[in-house]
Amino acid sequence: SRVGVVLPAAGSGERLGSAVPKQYIQILGKPLFMYAVEQLISFSWVKTVVLAADDVATMRHFLSSLDDPSKVVVTLGGTSRHESISRALKVLPDECEIAIVHDAARPIVSEQVWKGLVLEAAEHGAAGLTRPLVSTVVQPDLNGFLHATLVRKNFLNSETPQAFSAAILKAAYSKMSDEERINGTECLDLVHRHCNVRAKLVPGPSDLWKVTIPRDLHVCEGTLSALDC
Numbered sequence: 001s002r003v004g005v006v007l008p009a010a011g012s013g014e015r016l017g018s019a020v021p022k023q024y025i026q027i028l029g030k031p032l033f034m035y036a037v038e039q040l041i042s043f044s045w046v047k048t049v050v051l052a053a054d055d056v057a058t059m060r061h062f063l064s065s066l067d068d069p070s071k072v073v074v075t076l077g078g079t080s081r082h083e084s085i086s087r088a089l090k091v092l093p094d095e096c097e098i099a100i101v102h103d104a105a106r107p108i109v110s111e112q113v114w115k116g117l118v119l120e121a122a123e124h125g126a127a128g129l130t131r132p133l134v135s136t137v138v139q140p141d142l143n144g145f146l147h148a149t150l151v152r153k154n155f156l157n158s159e160t161p162q163a164f165s166a167a168i169l170k171a172a173y174s175k176m177s178d179e180e181r182i183n184g185t186e187c188l189d190l191v192h193r194h195c196n197v198r199a200k201l202v203p204g205p206s207d208l209w210k211v212t213i214p215r216d217l218h219v220c221e222g223t224l225s226a227l228d229c
């Protein structure tokens with residue numbers, strides 16, 4: 001089947017506290033988002049990678065250093081991750097039967113993991129990677145006092161990449177509410193709510209993480225230099 005990838009790469013990455021949006025931060029001489037782009041376009045089974053960026057011209061400038069930029073499309077992102085994905089899906093070529101959603105701020109995933117997700121999505125309509133929770137999740141009340149505590153072993157962190165039947169994902173985004181557009185982040189939730197598709201949850205590798213806070217940049221540099229990307 002033909003696979004297209006949506007890579008939301010807009011937004012400022014506030015939690016990192018950096019002057020440059022995190023997707024553009026240089027890691028070992030290359031902007032962070034380029035690691036995912038270079039890997040994905042090297043796969044023969046990936047037809048197109050759609051990037052959603054705030055600054056389309058800057059993004060295209062970075063991409064011009066690729067040996068073969070022909071598989072990459074850049075479109076304008078939005079003010080939320082969901083909005084950026086929604087816009088990217090509109091330019092995903094129709095012949096892509098499977099749509100993968102990843103993050104520009106996540107550089108390292110093995111080909112075996114990508115392919116495994118595509119197979120699960122082809123069978124179940126949606127599939128996503130998970131990791132066990134590191135800390136317990138608590139819910140505060142409006143005054144900052146404990147309201148509820150989740151039992152840690154009953155929950156997982158939802159990670160990316162996630163893979164979908166492209167038709168299902170596009171249908172879910174076409175039904176997205178304004179509340180979801182602004183506050184939502186989770187594609188698996190959209191296809192569940194709007195298309196009644198329950199994603200297959202696939203345990204992810206332990207080195208799966210997203211660059212979110214400053215410490216992650218050191219981890220990222222260490223891991224990428226060990227991998228010799």
Ligand code: C5P
Nearest residue numbers: 008009010011079080081084103104105
């Ligand atoms: O900020 P956060 O870590 O949740 O961002 C996850 C991904 O979503 C990043 O790759 C970021 O570039 C993307 N994003 C986006 N548009 C936004 C906000 C975030 O494409 N408005």
